[in-house]
Amino acid sequence: MPSRPNRFVVLRSLAATTTERRALCAVQNRLEQDLAPWTDRGAVEVIVTRLNLNFEIGRVSEIDARIRDNEFVEAVKGLPLAGIEAAARRFGAKTTLTAWDPKWRPNSAQFADEVRAGLIPLRTKLLHIRRVLEAEVYDPPTEADQARVAAEMARFARERAAFAEDADRARPTPTHIAEVREATFRAGVADLKRFDGHFALGDLMGRLDAKSGRGSAQAGRALPGAAASPRPAAGRERLFADARAAADLGAAALQAFRDDLSKDENTALATIFDDLIARVEAAAQRYVPPGDHASGARA
Template identity: 35%
Template sequence: MPSMVQTNAPQSVAIIRTRAEALIEECRRYPEPAPGHPTAYCVPPHKAVTTTRRQQLTEERRLLERRLAPCTNRKHVEGVVSALLACFDIGQGPSDEAIDWLDGQYAMAVEGLPFWAIRSKAERFRSGETILPWNRRFRPTTAEFRAEIRAGVNDDVAVTIWLDRMLGAGVAHVPTEEEQAKVTAAAASWLNRGGEAEAGRPHSSPEALAAAREDAVHEMGAQFREVAVRSLVQLAARIKTKAPAQRERTA
């Protein structure tokens, strides 16, 4: 696996994301939701992740996690926001106090998002090439600014979800539609007693089943009585043995 260097440049982000997407494209049909477990996923044996592939996917997942890490330097964010809002100030513009307040509001709106995404989407607003529709006559609102940044990282989040599913998927045989239909038909035949009996295993009538259950209950009751009587006999013998000694101590 070639070496990879983590940077904050959007170009590197696109390159690494493309590589991760290429890995997922090889198994685009997998993993599938596990039957009966809506939050679990599985792959058939021939699509199981090998040790080498697991290491590769884990490395891609680690890089995505680093890339999506939120920016922790508020000053950097406020610098980007201040440069963006300056493009929309005409004439005298707002006061210094108002500028500081606006910078703080926009910085608060994008908390939890990576810095490279904030910087690149601010550039999109300046160039007018945004992903989401926006009225260019006015500066973007805090909600529009955050929504644009979120739209820019959706691809990374989607790839991260696929990697998590692939790394956590179990290996299981997923029955085909034909196999499911055969099982359904066999189950319906057995429940309805409408099909021929399996060779060597004739169907039992409801009366025979009821009689077998009754016999089993009687047998279990006899076994219980036998054990209970034996225990009572042993208890009586111990009491009879200890009784003389007890009378001597009391006398």
């Protein structure tokens, strides 16, 4: 598999059959046993002693022979017993796989190298068997599959081209972003000035000022001692309620816009909103129920 070098695939027509897989499993088990590290030290000492006796010319003391054999045993520690025995036979027959002068007895390092060289074919065969047994079986793609893959690749190419085109476009500058936000803010303020779709909030406040406490106070100052003429209460109460509802609605909407601007850290627009909220709340405080206004005027 090109994308995964450690995985292998095989066509279904070329995959191993059940009988072949059983035979390969048997060979795999035997190779794994042959490549297992030795555990019987006595068997290794016998092989090493027999190897060194073939190269004895003079008499060697028992202590020297034991030290020499122990070096050979330690050199092949961790290697399989079958490989050690095969290497000893090759030294005896002078058919070694590594470079060696038959005139001289091999040392422990040469013997270990010969054992490892003899294990290479076994390990290669075991690796090949494992690849065959672990390979993923697949069916070759049909023409419909190939067409679907080609269409998906074309779609991906178009998306990449569009993405590259968008990346090449000019980014909006901070000045342009600020202008767009200010235009949006002014459009929202213009919408807030409309109440109930019939008349503007400013017109409603002006009419209320003309008909309520401010006009009464001015009339009282113009005509001292004159009694205030009674006015119909129902119309004034409805007018006061509409004005107060409009003021509360405008204050709440402005506060919502103000909170959003605080998240964006737009100080200039936030200051404008604070001023508008203060004005609307101050205007709303002037519109109290007629009874409360009258008592305030008397006080």
